[in-house]
Amino acid sequence: AIPLVVSIATERAARGGVLITDRLALETMRTVGAVLFDKTGTLTKGEPAVTDAASAPGFDLDGVIAIAAAVERDSEHPLARAIVAHAEAKALEIPAVTDFAAAPGLGVTAIVAGVPVHVGGPSLLAGRGADPLPQSVAWADAGATVLHVIVGHEVAGAIALADEVRPESKQAVEALHAIGVQVVMITGDAEPVARTVAAQLGIDRVFAGVRPEDKAAKVQELQAEGLSVAMVGDGVNDAPALAQADVGIAIGAGTDVAIASAGVILASSDPRSVLSVIELSRASYRKMK
Ligand code: ADP
Numbered sequence: 001a002i003p004l005v006v007s008i009a010t011e012r013a014a015r016g017g018v019l020i021t022d023r024l025a026l027e028t029m030r031t032v033g034a035v036l037f038d039k040t041g042t043l044t045k046g047e048p049a050v051t052d053a054a055s056a057p058g059f060d061l062d063g064v065i066a067i068a069a070a071v072e073r074d075s076e077h078p079l080a081r082a083i084v085a086h087a088e089a090k091a092l093e094i095p096a097v098t099d100f101a102a103a104p105g106l107g108v109t110a111i112v113a114g115v116p117v118h119v120g121g122p123s124l125l126a127g128r129g130a131d132p133l134p135q136s137v138a139w140a141d142a143g144a145t146v147l148h149v150i151v152g153h154e155v156a157g158a159i160a161l162a163d164e165v166r167p168e169s170k171q172a173v174e175a176l177h178a179i180g181v182q183v184v185m186i187t188g189d190a191e192p193v194a195r196t197v198a199a200q201l202g203i204d205r206v207f208a209g210v211r212p213e214d215k216a217a218k219v220q221e222l223q224a225e226g227l228s229v230a231m232v233g234d235g236v237n238d239a240p241a242l243a244q245a246d247v248g249i250a251i252g253a254g255t256d257v258a259i260a261s262a263g264v265i266l267a268s269s270d271p272r273s274v275l276s277v278i279e280l281s282r283a284s285y286r287k288m289k
Pocket residue numbers: 038039040072075077079080104105106107108119120121122145146147186187188189190211212235237
């Protein structure tokens with residue numbers, strides 16, 4: 001039987017937009033020592049927009065944006081949607097592609113007019129032995145995500161995208177620190193972007209450049225320090241990490257896969273709700289003894 005105090009607590013949480021799908025998750029929350037937040041879509045709005053673009057010598061800027069949009073049109077990633085929206089806003093003609101493929105955490109590839117085109121972050125660039133455009137260093141230092149466009153074997157251009165931090169995120173971090181809970185950020189994004197966002201939020205520990213398949217291992221790394229870990233994420237990429245964590249918390253606007261791997265769902269997408277769940281857990285199980 002479910003203890004009455006727990007079912008009352010669960011019901012009250014649901015009214016506040018916090019769905020507890022696994023009762024053990026609620027019980028475990030009171031012992032959580034670290035909360036690991038995915039950056040994109042969780043601490044930030046997950047709605048990036050193009051802020052800058054540049055082409056390499058010999059390449060036309062609008063042409064580079066159009067080709068990037070062509071490859072990204074088949075991707076569901078928020079970065080992809082931002083590039084397509086940017087090309088459409090500029091009324092560029094977006095060419096057709098074939099052989100689209102996505103490499104999670106790296107980027108996307110397709111054939112455009114017989115030539116292979118790649119669009120992706122620093123790991124994709126490094127993997128192809130290509131050098132970033134000089135402009136991209138300043139963009140990344142300012143906190144933008146930088147993607148390069150590689151046409152054939154040449155770097156044709158780069159695109160900078162920025163994503164706004166959720167206004168509630170800083171308060172969530174402060175409140176967790178105040179009750180002695182460590183806050184850690186994890187992201188597939190590059191180190192400079194991650195550092196900038198972490199500094200804005202007062203987060204002192206960051207795992208950056210983490211490939212989707214390695215996120216669960218980072219959860220284990222924290223657990224190996226003796227910490228009970230709650231992981232908060234929104235994407236398909238986050239599902240294994242949510243499952244590995246002592247408590248998996250899905251942000252409600254996230255994907256079905258993430259939601260299926262979570263014991264707690266934050267329908268409100270408000271990171272401050274994590275604190276409410278810890279408080280609820282502490283209150284419910286104190287009363288029970
Ligand atoms: P996060 O952990 O921030 O949610 P992801 O794992 O989704 O990030 O993506 C990590 C990185 O992989 C991005 O910052 C980008 O460099 C690259 N990437 C992923 N998907 C795409 C895409 N569709 N186009 C270009 N780059 C991509």
